[in-house]
Amino acid sequence: ILNVEQSPQSLHVQEGDSTNFTCSFPSSNFYALHWYRWETAKSPEALFVMTLNGDEKKKGRISATLNTKEGYSYLYIKGSQPEDSATYLCAFYSGGYQKVTFGTGTKLQVIP
């Protein structure tokens, strides 16, 4: 079982604040890292698929970076909005797509 950690576990921010959180994973045998947003009572939905060291992805106000050598990925949200409230999951793929380990998620609540 691989150790994939997300921090913080939860956070509350004010509307308009920018925030970021971390996914840490083993630095060996990296294959891919996915970020998902999971809103309450809905399905997790993919945000980013990251495969190369140094990858930077952006979708609107949300962006992510990847460092496979040191084993971490950051997710940034600029100018948080209430609709950003969700749990953000990372999924680490090691040695191929057969083996995936999900982090426990960061639960974000944006206060209007």
Place this chain on the structure above:
Amino acid sequence: DADVTQTPRNRITKTGKRIMLECSQTKGHDRMYWYRQDPGLGLRLIYYSFDVKDINKGEISDGYSVSRQAQAKFSLSLESAIPNQTALYFCATKQAGNTGELFFGEGSRLTVL
């Protein structure tokens, strides 16, 4: 309509009962997965299937079985449910290939009394 549909969405049952959770998809993906979500834990893989004739155990397959009836259908069975199988279950699909993301159903919440 959702691309990945799970039934039932909620189910309460008793210890020892047989339960089947069904998943169907309209995305045309070959790969289908069953995950389990417990509070404080990440999604854990129960079983996965790369096509109708290829079914594989995941991290936590004990106490579960699956059936891939067709490319579009993948069912998860609990032959004799026990309380620690109380969880939120997700079905997901993925296109074959190196970088495809998972597409999840809306989840099936199972409570075993």
